[in-house]
Amino acid sequence: MGEAQGTLFEPEFNRSIKIQTSEQRITSHAGAVLLREADHQLGLIESLAGQITDPRDPEKIRYTATELLRERIYALALGSKNQDDLDRLAHDPAMRMATWDRPGEEVLQQRLASQPTQSRLIDWLASSENLESLRSSLFDWTHRHLRSTSRGGDHAVMRATIDIDSFPIVVHGQQQGGSYNGYYRDTVYHPQVASFCVHGDYDSTREGHRLGNGFIHATLRQGQVHTAQGVRRFMKRVIQHARQIARSFDLRLDAGYTIGGVMDDLSDDRVRFCGRLKKNPVLDRLAEPHLARPPGRPPAGGYEDVIELGRHQAEGWKHAQRLILVVVDKPDPHSGQLNLLPRYLFLITNWPRALRSAEDVLAHYRKRGTFEDRLGEFNEAIGPHLSSREFVENEVTMLLALLAFNMTSMLRNEFEDALGGCWDLRRFQQSVLQAGGRVVKHSRRLWLHVEQSVGRFWQVMTQRIGQLRLAPRWSSPRGARHRDWVPPPSHAHLSLVLRD
Template sequence: MFEPTFNRAIKLRQADPRITSDAGALLLREVDHRLGLTADLAAQLTDDRAPQRIRYEPVELLRQHLYALALGYAHQDDQDMLAHDVALKLAVWDRPGRRGLHEWLASQPSDWRLIERLACPANRRALRAALGEWVARHQRAAGRGRKVTHGTLDIDPFPIEVHGQQPGGAYHGYYRQTMYYPLVASFSAAGDYDAPRLGEGFVHAILRRGNSSSAEGAVRFVRTALRQSRRLATHLDVRIDAGLVNGRVLDAIDDEGVSFVGRIRNNAVLDAMAEPYLKRPPGRPLKEGDEFAVELGSYQAGEWTRPYRVVLVVIDLPDPKTGMRELFPHHFFLVTNWRVEQRGGWELVEHYRKRGTFEDRLGEFNAAIGNGLSAGSFEANEASLLLKLLAFNLAGMLRGELEDASGCGWDLKRVQQTVLKAGARVVEHSRRVFVDVARAAGVLWERLLDRIACWWRADASGQRRPRRRRWVPPPAHANLCLVLRE
């Protein structure tokens, strides 16, 4: 097919169709099968197609779409190429033996029709409920059936730029672009996404129009997200950004009996309360700078129905390049319903700063899965967003297991390139199909499969097996058919 000029001994030709570069789809299917993710989700979806005309089952279409997203194929046009991929065929099909190797997967139009069917309200509710359910199943499997003691729910909107005349897309003055403005909630153990405890991911999401305010629909969203997350942790708290801090949202969290911390925007009243603490003491300042937290007591804004505790955070650090300080120290305010004896001022600051790991997860989602939405309706775009978040949760399960096994952090993009995008050759025998994986990825695969094999299963541990009894022959005078009937 091609002979490079720099070395005439090299001959390039088209690969054997039994060679794949996406062998990681089999890992995704193994996680999916052990937790029963797509099978249970597909059973809850409504399908209005005529049964006699169905070639691809809903669960197979769902797997093909989710696995492609988890592998890094963000565009629907990639489905035509992936329809011939031998590893994806083995992972998607439910057909026994080698039958799946010689049949094509669904094409791009079939995948587009799947998104259109998922756009109905019932199917979108099922997709939204699956977010928290998948995180809970992974947590139970990896944690031997136990939930974490302390969990944190991060709630934040983020922009998704749209192109053309997308339904619901609007210009946002702050971001200066035409976009959607979805609201997502993510769960983590102890508020740290870099912690070794497994069972993290997105638990709730809604798609909003581009000109929505940060807190639009946040009250109902918060209540639903808390209901989804209570089964994940014994003690739950919430972290929110300044855009979501208003009286109705804070009261909704407080009424649920959940602690929260959020950043509150500066105003004249708060600046007057902080003024005595913003003056530098006389003398030469410390070379390394200073940062501290000050309790300002209770504060109630004009629109709030109840007062909450406010903490002033002062940061007076020199510039890392010039060593010079600003004319005035930088400061901001945190609002919380934690009591001082429960969580001190600086402890509250450190807990809120871990929110940066959640923003890193949003960056990984945009880079590894992709946030492009190009469906024909607003509802279909929301269904597409929910599928992308489900794919992120699925790939995140493998990333979490790999981090726990190796003891170091793994970016999701690196997991895709190193573990999931692995080369392999499929060899058919009389009754078996052998997949020869590249040696470079085989070592990591062994670690992952060993950990997956140790997952706790509720059906195996929660039910008691029947006790084996010694067989006793019936008496000679008994009628054998009556004995067998009993």
């Protein structure tokens, strides 16, 4: 600590105000301590570091792999996307307290790793073994959140939905694999991700239904590839993960994935799915009889009809699937007049009508829009700048950013369960994590004084984080135990016979 070092300026609108620099330990990212506490309770980064192969000489390193990973992931979780931000955060007292493994007051005595050191971290994380460890940690972190015993101890949810989609990450430069994509009309990478969601509703207000929501698998692809390239191999890994954490699950697919090979694979694996099917002349002819408007004045809100079209099997499909037509005929919001022709779309699914009606399939599919909002949140609040020249190094950076998104979403979901409502991830960062504070040494302890406006939020967060306890890991979701019936001995009491 120290006194003010000098006056920066005196604003003319109020001469009684003076702006000065100071050596006092002031932070603008006090929420790093909350990230570390949740990380400590669930063992997130320590589990990742245990799978990483560190090629450095142990006798010549200053920063352990765990500390380097903490610094990079916490910075992304706090909204610092640029690698240059690490040089500024290396002096932040809250980041030092959250990152270092050193005991007592030593956490404040030395700065964190610089940006060049973090660049070398990306370099040796790009090996095939370390890259696979990063990818598998997406699922592992979601699984650990589900295993937290604050929700009863059993980590297997009854019903879940997996959303699969691709999205663009714009690049500026000569990055390997970055290329022009005609659909997005920009030079991009085209990654593919899978997101886990309890009961298929990211915005559910029921306690525990947001537990574990997050990305469970991802891969970076070149910019010009088609949406469905590599999706069959991708889905096999996703299904393998989903079977470990959910008793039953289904997939929600975009129109780019509803192709014959993918749907046949899912049907062979007995995996339920629903998705939008692209229009074609054959489908248009099936829809034509249902597009005529009924006579009379239309209702104020227009029409929306959901029609069962029966089983449909295109050429090259091994299995026939259930086809649903959705006709949306809504008035223009400005003129109040109906459009010249109604809009319509097709849904394809293997859900039987006895288990899910056409209206239920449509309602379930529409909840996929919240998943697309999550992708937007990732790009806005966490999304990294993939500025490395090598493709594999950019994939490492993307996976670290997805891990940071999962960590921040865990805290956001716990916060929403406690207070209710839905918080945008950027708002959660600014209101809860990016809190101002001051670190003071007193009585051989380090005291972090945070601004009063976040006191209530932090009280809620610390209570929720304190409830997180990691349950024992089971090889498969637990269910009812089945045992062979053994007849009791002839001399057994009647109560024993009835009990068995």
